[in-house]
Amino acid sequence: MFDFTLNGTHVLARAGTLVLPHGVVRTPAFMPVGTHGTVRGLHPAEVERAGAQIVLGNTYHLHLRPGEEVVRALGGLHRFSTWPGPMLTDSGGFQVFSLEGLRTVEEEGVEFQSHIDGGLRTITPESSMEIQWALGADIAMAFDHVVPAQSDYAHAEEGMERTLRWLERCRQRHTELTQTSPRTQTLWPIIQGGTHADLRRRSLEGTLERGPWSGIAVGGLSVGEPKPVMHRVLEELAPVLPAPVPRYLMGVGFPDDLLEGIARGVDLFDCVAATRNGRHGSAWTSQGKVNIRSAGLKSSDQPLDPACDCETCVRFSRGYLRHLFMAEEMLGLRLVSIHNIRFLIRLGEQARETILNGTFDRWSRDWLERYHRRGDL
């Protein structure tokens, strides 16, 4: 259980197989985000048919609503949401650190104001483990101290070192919890350190000292820093990350981010952009970005993306999708979200295929060139 096998590599890019209690994940893979125990706007059967192998749940959101005890009483997040496959929960760290001005960070944990009822709550490394254990995903994430993208060295160092101390506490509490049950769950640590190469290196070293781990995440990226900076951090980490462990780049991303990340050895990604853009009528397509509200699409009988195999593209016209958005019909939000999710999942599938047949480098370079040349439609 929690085994990861490398099936092939191409330069730094990797194709692997991760075995989890609820199923197998073939990487590289994009993981759709199910904030409230549902990938926004989608039915779990639609997520499955889009090819998703693993779905995320948000500890912060599910802790506030409906509360982990409700989820536990209803059989855990899998049964509650009826998603049968692998799941991962984040730790709540990213969300509580995003509540600028509404939270106090201390060594014990983070006190924050609920965005729902304004009530004061606290999450600590221990309580994050307890919440995630109650939710019952296959993979729990360590509770980390996330610092802003523009953080100076001292600030980034403080967050990185606290993340290591908290990792120790997470591991201890997680071990206690899992020992009490025949049920299994694994815990993945998160590398922090901002954009500073030696902090990232120290974060990794400190993390590995506290191992072994069945997976390692890279956090604190894609939070506003320029893309070349993110690429540099990934390039610096790639050779020192242990090869037989899956690598998860948190909160990334957009289609080009996926390919740039895969080219730098990343195995797993998650991001809300696919569904968020979908709800705004913005679609990634093989012909560039499409704003489905464009007047020019009014009478278009073409699919959203002629090269796409998603449920939306095989059935509906751009003209109909535009109409749904203009008439503010929910179905439109859903159909474009399905397309965007499938678009990222298929990118992962294509990357895996080209890694295994040794053409990833050329394929992804060509793909990115077309993507950047086309821009918005």
Add this chain to the structure above:
Amino acid sequence: MFDFTLNGTHVLARAGTLVLPHGVVRTPAFMPVGTHGTVRGLHPAEVERAGAQIVLGNTYHLHLRPGEEVVRALGGLHRFSTWPGPMLTDSGGFQVFSLEGLRTVEEEGVEFQSHIDGGLRTITPESSMEIQWALGADIAMAFDHVVPAQSDYAHAEEGMERTLRWLERCRQRHTELTQTSPRTQTLWPIIQGGTHADLRRRSLEGTLERGPWSGIAVGGLSVGEPKPVMHRVLEELAPVLPAPVPRYLMGVGFPDDLLEGIARGVDLFDCVAATRNGRHGSAWTSQGKVNIRSAGLKSSDQPLDPACDCETCVRFSRGYLRHLFMAEEMLGLRLVSIHNIRFLIRLGEQARETILNGTFDRWSRDWLERYHRRGDL
């Protein structure tokens, strides 16, 4: 084509089979309403799996947005919305007469202000036929003059007589349109006359004089009058309506209305209540009405309705549905709408079955007694 066969009757209740260009409708049947070319919140495949045999489109809404020329350019309402089965469009009459203060009625037609851009538009009997022909449903409805429920005799008589004069114009224009094409569409008239027995009788006589018709609708009911009044009007019409013609009670209704209507010889129904209530989290169930937001359902592992076979009830718990509503997740609106649609469709299926085996009267009486006794949960 457009043949209707009576397969069986039980007292006044009827089980029939209606043959339409896009398929067969077994009656009694509830028709979900697809206002903007989509049953709100549902995918056409979900509507199909809920057992819908025929779906409505709204002429008023589709005329304003996206406009019938766009729908025609995209292959007609069937291809546009990807609903493969039978469709019926209303005439726009009910909607424009609902625009109190925003419309002027003259013999020529109705001038009204668009609720979208405030622009002045006109619908006449002729233009209603042209729009509906462009939309291309199996069944077009005559453009009628709808009067409020509380209308006095003179007012109701005026509306009824104008409806007959307009029917003449509708028939003429519809005949011209259909003669130009190998495509087929049938036109159904609408009986008006408010709550006045002799006006209803005169409306029917005048309508039959202008026939023959492949179906007859009863309009101007369920617009605010007490339910016993609606039942009386239906009882008075039942013996004089021609038996071999399907009867469509427009804008009805709620579960009890369906059974009361079927008991009085109605074959077809439509209403937005199923999806509207669904979006508000209100569900009809075999145990009474359920408000899915109720705190008591928070940790309920039961389906919305234990006796239901819909996609929602076979998969999701009340606790999860409640959570989706509390977290304002679109999926919740969809799942309860699916349930409500299936609930009404299954009522039609059960009515048909009991009519054919001679138990409808007892079954529907028992059903209504339980329904009224249970009230809201």
